[in-house]
Amino acid sequence: MKQKKPNQRVRDGERTVALLKRATMEQLISNGFAGLSVGPICERAGVSRGALFHHFQSKDHLVAASFEELLKDFAKQMHEIGRNLRRGAISIDEFVVRISDTMASDLFVGCMEISLGIRSEFGLSPLVEKAITDWRLSLFDFWNSTFDLPGFDAEDRATHWAMASNLLRGHAFSSSFGAGPQAKERLYRGFPKLILNCAVVRPEQENIVQLNNK
Amino acid sequence: MKQKKPNQRVRDGERTVALLKRATMEQLISNGFAGLSVGPICERAGVSRGALFHHFQSKDHLVAASFEELLKDFAKQMHEIGRNLRRGAISIDEFVVRISDTMASDLFVGCMEISLGIRSEFGLSPLVEKAITDWRLSLFDFWNSTFDLPGFDAEDRATHWAMASNLLRGHAFSSSFGAGPQAKERLYRGFPKLILNCAVVRPEQENIVQLNNK
DNA sequence: CTTTACATACCGACCGGTTGGTATGTATGA
DNA sequence: TCATACATACCAACCGGTCGGTATGTAAAG
Known part of the structure; x- marks a missing residue:
């Protein structure tokens, strides 16, 4: 039975990836390519750096996907x-x-x-x-x-x-x-x-x- | 005796400024705004960091002038x-x-x-x-x-x-x-x-x- | 013509802070 | 038990900018 109870801890890879991609584009638009650093991206997405590099093998891969x-x-x-x-x-x-x-x-x-x-x-x-x-x-x-x-x-x-x-x-x-x-x-x-x-x-x-x- | 022996230092402000401005635009075009760092600019111009910040009060001022x-x-x-x-x-x-x-x-x-x-x-x-x-x-x-x-x-x-x-x-x-x-x-x-x-x-x-x- | 004094041009080591990326540990769910 | 999802601590490289010190030019004083 796949009861979908509301989780406290968010443990959802797809959601994290989506958040990261959205945050990346927001950061790109507001701070430019020069200001496109992983720190602010993670902060925006509410995700840790480890999570980022878990889902994307490099910053470039994240940027490309976004x-x-x-x-x-x-x-x-x-x-x-x-x-x-x-x-x-x-x-x-x-x-x-x-x-x-x-x-x-x-x-x-x-x-x-x-x-x-x-x-x-x-x-x-x-x-x-x-x-x-x-x-x-x-x-x-x-x-x-x-x-x-x-x-x-x-x-x-x-x-x-x-x-x-x-x-x-x-x-x-x-x-x-x-x-x-x-x-x-x-x-x-x-x-x-x-x-x-x-x-x-x-x-x-x-x-x-x-x-x-x- | 003021013999003009081959100098290490060139000592020509105008020339240095011109070199820096040219190097800055070259660096901008070849490496983009994100790659516009003072290190490579100085290297291109054949000038030290000190000289750069002697003639320009900040990197932004150099970029603007260029x-x-x-x-x-x-x-x-x-x-x-x-x-x-x-x-x-x-x-x-x-x-x-x-x-x-x-x-x-x-x-x-x-x-x-x-x-x-x-x-x-x-x-x-x-x-x-x-x-x-x-x-x-x-x-x-x-x-x-x-x-x-x-x-x-x-x-x-x-x-x-x-x-x-x-x-x-x-x-x-x-x-x-x-x-x-x-x-x-x-x-x-x-x-x-x-x-x-x-x-x-x-x-x-x-x-x-x-x-x-x- | 020297000597002295001072402003300008320049160098390169160094500083605190930030970068992309990694190694390690831990909570979660099957 | 074991793979996955995520957090944390950390690294070497690099960033813009500062600083003490040196080389050089000029102008006044002797």
Whole structure:
């Protein structure tokens, strides 16, 4: 009988791992890659150092695992926004506001930190490589499944998404850098004009060819 | 007798300061903000710790001073490219290649590192604030003095530059992140189409209203 | 032209504190 | 009894920064 009585002592590996991953991303976002030390991470998670190194063979492995989850969350949010647009739940203007705000959120700060981090932390790089590739594909997939671009061939579509994502990335960067509130308004005006004038929202029913499953 | 025998000590303050600033930016670019320690910086510069702290009251002051120079170099390069376009020394296509390559260079990696760094290093932030503001103005100035945008009012122009710079920033970021070579080609195609189709290169003779002198 | 005095440039040992990682011990549950 | 989950104490390496002392340049005094 697996009666689930409330434990005093928490002895739950999965929970500890989840706490550690969440604490790692919080610490990364608030203190940067340079301030990403195991001490504060453990404190945040309410877990001892021993527990950390019991579940992860090194700090890099913890960081990589946490980052992977962050990327998944990120992609999930973008897909969700696209789905809402196709469902008609939000307008195009609202769509633009939401994707740019998502891009300019803490999630993306985390991505930037890691991206710069792996330039010098050679041990971390191979651990996150695959997650980043998957993430890129997933975002391209989001764009393709949200918009149709009549008359565009494959390379045109790739260029179109490259420009759209560059715009959002650049905005995200300057925005978490300390740009004024006008920056947002300008993106809300400029993005649809430059990027979406040739795009058509795919109808909800349309079945999309998935580029990568899962 | 003041014979100039081969000295152990060089004794040239300006030279030492310049060496330290250069070494700091090199170290920042190659090892990131997290790897920006005074030890390696001194080693690179061929100078002792004592000399460093003789000329700079803290590491943050050194970093700020170095960053300031990097931003000036950066802005100077952009202005130079704009001048070459107006002189007719380079084509529009060549112009696009050069500004996007400059944006995607090590100089910008340094900017990103510092930008993220000041999010958590509160001591550094006030030391670089002014330099960043000046840099922003200088780049906007570069854009305005290079292109005329017929029919655009002040806010339109600001939005236009915001989009152009966001595109370049986003490209720079993904490019130093590990994007493939197609990313460049796509920017070379997409940037003129989206951004420059409504812009006219100002003639060389035209006198430009300077937004900020120096 | 010397001698003396003093400011500046520089060196490298050293300090307290923090880092990622480990070795060891203990509570828990099957 | 025995593997697992976690805590604690500890380590060597490294961190930014300080300090006493030395080399060097300059300017006034003799």
